[in-house]
Amino acid sequence: MHLLTVDTLEQAQNKIYSYLAKNELKTEKIALTQAFQYILAEDIHAPFAVPHFRRSTVDGYAIHSLDTVGAGESIPCFLKVLGAVEMGEENRYTVKRGECVYVPTGGMLPNGADAMLMIEYAEKFGENEIACYQNVKHNQYVVDVGEDIPEKSLVLEKGTILRPHEIGVLASLGLAEVLVYAKPTVAIISLGDEILQAGERLEAGKIYDVNTYGLYAQAVKFGFAVQEYHHVKDDREAICRILENVVHHVDIVCVSGGSSQGEKDFTASLLAEISTTGILTHGIAVKPGKPTITAYDEKNACLLLGLPGHPVAAMLLFELLAAQVYRKLWQVSPIVQITAKMACNFPSADGRLTCQLVQLEREGHEYTAIPIFGKSGVVSSLAKAQGYILVGMNSEGVKKDEQVCVYLI
Amino acid sequence: MHLLTVDTLEQAQNKIYSYLAKNELKTEKIALTQAFQYILAEDIHAPFAVPHFRRSTVDGYAIHSLDTVGAGESIPCFLKVLGAVEMGEENRYTVKRGECVYVPTGGMLPNGADAMLMIEYAEKFGENEIACYQNVKHNQYVVDVGEDIPEKSLVLEKGTILRPHEIGVLASLGLAEVLVYAKPTVAIISLGDEILQAGERLEAGKIYDVNTYGLYAQAVKFGFAVQEYHHVKDDREAICRILENVVHHVDIVCVSGGSSQGEKDFTASLLAEISTTGILTHGIAVKPGKPTITAYDEKNACLLLGLPGHPVAAMLLFELLAAQVYRKLWQVSPIVQITAKMACNFPSADGRLTCQLVQLEREGHEYTAIPIFGKSGVVSSLAKAQGYILVGMNSEGVKKDEQVCVYLI
Structure with missing residues (x-):
């Protein structure tokens, strides 16, 4: 009876992080129109003050506010234009008491x-005169x-x-x-005769x-670029040939399937051969996702992931081991998450971090999280x-409510 | 004193909806690898049962569960392989009591x-024999x-x-x-001499x-494709030439700026000329976003939006008038939103729907929403x-807590 020695999620992530952190993070200059959802690789300081001149935020007349004291809907005051x-255009006027100048929004x-x-x-x-029907406050509709x-x-x-709003900010500079x-x-390599x-x-x-x-869509979702994908039968030599080739081209190789201990599970031995580090993790204390393998090829700076064949687990482990580790490298600020009320008691798994898919139901301002059970749920x-x-490995589970x-997935 | 007659958001949306709904929604076939975040335009029924054969979810031996009654870590039972x-491969074995067959995960x-x-x-x-150290339950690790x-x-x-998970589902079929x-x-047309x-x-x-x-990034975020963008000075003829040209090429023209009532605000009169419907809405009861114009060109099936020059308002109104109306046409299910506790009292604006930007602060499982004030906040x-x-136009505002x-933006 041979059981895998497992790493916790944190241990597995830290091992990957320590290798990835040795290389300089790759950056590129891109056009603002293409920048949506990219991650900023530099601090941005304002090269000039914004606004860099006193601006009006409305269409109207630049005035002395004191001239309007007492003015209202039925008692106008009068100003010379x-x-x-x-x-x-740059302004060429000076407004004295009792005078005004037309200024458009943004002028x-x-x-x-x-x-x-x-x-x-x-x-x-x-x-050359206007009637003013409002008592205007000092600085009203003016940005300094x-x-x-x-x-x-x-x-x-x-x-x-970079969301649309940040892109707007960059444009303003x-x-x-x-x-x-x-x-x-x-690169995604999907294994299996079946x-x-x-x-x-x-x-x-x-x-x-x-x-x-x-995995293709999951990679795109988390800001990775899928360069190639292959389906390979359970043929050790064929898998090896593909692996030896792709490590030269990409930053991450995701092999899905063949990561367990079955007779045709070549992933572990192949990743051990191809990597320079040997296997870093084989078996991870995450449910689902136990039969996960990680290794690293220092020569090609290529992360090697052997992901479980189970699709839910494969996508989850990609998120936990590739996306989360890269977000840590990039120092991305945490993502906003949803809070929900648990619909029922939910046990923790002995010694494993459990990742449980849930449905959300909304009632008023509250969400209820309903676990999706069923072994079949592939x-x-x-x-x-x-x-x-x-649900943490050392927690006692989650209680109803x-x-x-x-x-969110 | 001329004030705009405003539509409520719902009125403005309904007018747009009624014109867009007259045309058949455009669809296309795309490869699964490209499908992330597209919206499904057909119901998908399973062409076959999944799984379509009895599947193992583990590597191990297919057995009669009754053979293992009483077996455990120290008391194995023995089975013939x-x-x-x-x-x-298709199975060619029949397992009788006391027998078993090796089956890999998914076999x-x-x-x-x-x-x-x-x-x-x-x-x-x-x-040809194994010792079994577990009392196995009927149907354990089998999917029917x-x-x-x-x-x-x-x-x-x-x-x-289509998220990664739905794409996985489509692939399984x-x-x-x-x-x-x-x-x-x-098409985005940005106006202004400034x-x-x-x-x-x-x-x-x-x-x-x-x-x-x-707007470019906002369009991409909500699943639109920006085909062209132009900056045009406040020159009525130049704007007109561009407008007359782009309505033939795109589904939506977004003109930003020039939508108010200033001396160089040509957008309303131009959209009235170019559309077949005349102006549908000029002025909308949304804060910010009041000087918003909508029209529709039935000949070219082109929605014409005159968005405010203020960037926050322009992006918001694009979301409310283009993205939300299209989502209604596509019958997209509602998006999960964040619930937060208001950090302070917040008044409603008289007769206007207020859209207030907020910062989120997390404490434990609760978010607090902090309004971002300041007229300058462009x-x-x-x-x-x-x-x-x-904050609804007829609400009394939001109370602290x-x-x-x-x-989310």
């Missing part, structure tokens, strides 16, 4: 003026120089995931390109390849689940 | 056998035909967003391609183009915000 600031405020009167509260009154971003201040930190971490490249490719005729004993496509549970919970953190 | 089922169970003994609890004992997905059952519904909704194509492109020298009165890049608030809350729903 000196002219208009053109959009995008530069004239000297002297301390507030904006919205056009909706002004009425033209003769050629640097009020938004002071010059040289830190605007975005290294490790920031006049940047056309930005330095981001290059997407680590991935694996059919789409289009092939279904036969007893055979199943269609799930892991190639599930495929149907995938389609039902909205996320997963992690307890709050849990749900990681 | 008939042979091994090859991975991916087909032989006739007669009703459970699997894990290899970890078996020991080879002579050439159709237990995962019965034949012809509905597996995924039209309108499902032998599908290489899938019918999805085509990404609506977008707008500089990255690389141009900063001058007083001018600012860099934020909206083109923010750029810096973008970088701080994790999401936004919506009240639960709110946060839409």
Whole structure:
């Protein structure tokens, strides 16, 4: 009776981290239009104050606010119009008491003026005069120089995931390109005599390849670039040839299947041969996902992962061992997670971190997490689940109604 | 004093919806590897039962569970090994009491056998015999035909967003391609004499183009494809020429800026000219976002949006008017949102739906939503915000400690 000696998730992650951390992280300059969901590889400081001139936030008239004291809907005050600031032009007016200048939204405020009167509260009154129907406050609708971003201040930190809003910020600083971490490249190798490719005729004993496509999408989701994928029969030599080849091309090789202890499970011995480190982890205290193998090829700077054949486990372990470790390297700030109330008691597995798929049900502002059970759940549970919970190896499990953190999938 | 007559968000959305719904939704077949985050445009029924043969979920021996009654770690029972089922091959054995057959994970169970003994609890004992150190339960580690997905059952519904897990499900059904909704194509037109492109020298009165890049990323985020983008000065003829041209190429034209009532705000009059419907909405009861214009060109089936120049508002209104309406057309199931506790009292705006950017702070399982205030917040608030809350136009606002729903950005 031979049982695998298992690593905890943390041990397995730390081993990978220690090898990956030895290499400089790959970065690239990309155009802002392509930057969505990339991770910033440099701190961004404001090269100038934003705004860099006193700006109006409305269409209207730049005025002295004191001139409007007492003005209202039925009691206008009257102001002399000196002219208009053109959009995008430098101001050439000075506004004195009793005077005003038209300024469009985003336009530069004239000297002297301390507030904006919205056009909706002004009425033209003769050629060069307006009636003002509002008591305007000092600084109303005016943004001061640097009020938004002071010059040289830190605007975005290294490790920031670039959402549309951050991309807007970068654009406001006049940047056309930005330095981001290059997407680590991935090769997926799906093993098994029983694996059919789409289009092939279904036969007893055979199943269609799930892991190639599930891992492909999982890699894309977490910011990796799948460079190649292969299906290989359980033929040690054929697998070896492919492996020896791909380690030169990619940052991560994901072998799915063949990682257990069956008679045709060559993954462990092959990864031991091909890596320079030998096997780092064989067996991990995560449920599902026990038969997971990690190794590292220092010569080619290539991480070798032997993922379980079970699709739920393969996708999970990719997230835990590739995505999470890279996010740590990139110092990505933690992702917002969902809190939910557990629908029932849920036991922890002896000595293993349990990753349990759950469905979410919403009632008002509360979510309930309903575990998806069933040994069979290979495929149907995938389609039902909205996320997963992690139950620690040393916890006593989760009680009904307890709050849990749900990681969305 | 001329104030805009405003639509509520729902009115504005319904007008757009009614025109878009007249056209057939565009779909396309795409390869599974490219399907991540596309939206399914067909119901998927299982073409066969999954699994379509009795499968083992472990490496081990197919046995009669009754043979193991009383067996345990110190009291093995002994079974005769008939042979091994090859991975991916049809079974040719029949297991009788006292017999067993080796079956790898995912292999087909032989006739007669009703459970699997894990290899970890078996020991080879002579050439054709094993010792079994476990009391195995009926059906243990066996998945029955159709237990995962019965034949012809509905597996995924039209309108499902394809995450890695759904892609795995589609792969398990032998599908290489899938019918999805085509990404609506977008043209972004950014207006303004004050707008500089990255690389141009900063001058007083001018600012860099934020909206083109923010809207570009926002469109990508919500599953749209940006086909072209243009910056045009405030020149009515130049804008008109571009507009007349792009309506032939794309599904949505987003004009940002020029939508208010300033002297150079041509957007409304141009969209009125170019559309066949005239202006549908000019002014919307959303804060920020009031100066928003919608129209529709029925001849070219092109939605025309005049978005505010303010970047936060432009991105928000794109989400509310383009993304949300398309999601309704596609019947996409609602997205999971974050619940948070409000950090302070927050008033509602008179007669307007308020969209307030918030920062999230986590403590244990609870999030607190902290509104990001400041009139200036054009750029810096973008970088701080994790999401936004919506405060209804008829609500009394949100009280401190009240639960709110946060839409992540």
